[in-house]
């Protein structure tokens with residue numbers, strides 16, 4: 389190889405290394421710009437370390453982590469009138485029971501999606517209203533109180549009922565949660581008349597993820 393060709397080869401090598409450096413830099417930057425954070429991954433199996441807290445009715449229709457039902461594995465969290473033996477609820481006992489956990493939503497990661505497997509027939513309102521037996525989800529700066537739903541302004545605008553078998557559900561969480569510390573609250577509510585006691589509501593495989601759809605501006 390003459391000196392001229394050696395010069396070209398060295399030049400190409402330098403160019404290739406520089407180009408590789410640029411590609412790696414862009415790739416690593418993109419990863420951080422489009423960061424994704426898994427905030428909750430709860431399957432209610434023995435290895436699940438999620439810090440769930442409970443605010444239950446004193447005597448019946450309580451959330452229980454147990455093995456009476458499960459969407460996958462052997463465990464889930466479900467409403468029970470007999471301390472977890474069955475996934476049935478007492479339709480004559482007015483109830484608002486909660487399971488909840490504290491969540492630190494990362495600043496800037498404002499594309500937030502909650503998903504879970506849920507089932508529960510409960511009592512569907514024939515008018516599509518929200519006054520009977522159902523599951524509701526809220527995001528509140530305050531821990532919930534047994535017997536009381538979080539305030540309307542903190543409730544997500546959807547209720548869940550009428551599902552005899554587990555179905556995966558996706559819920560968009562308001563982007564305004566980014567940067568806040570809030571309680572994610574699952575509330576089971578029933579009035580004191582009518583309903584389908586089996587199955588009461590049951591939840592498995594809760595995932596909560598936050599990411600940036602556009603470059604994060606933290």
Ligand SMILES: [Ca+2]
Nearest residue numbers: 431460461463
């Ligand atoms: Ca499970």
Ligand SMILES: [Ca+2]
Nearest residue numbers: 511581582583
């Ligand atoms: Ca009812």
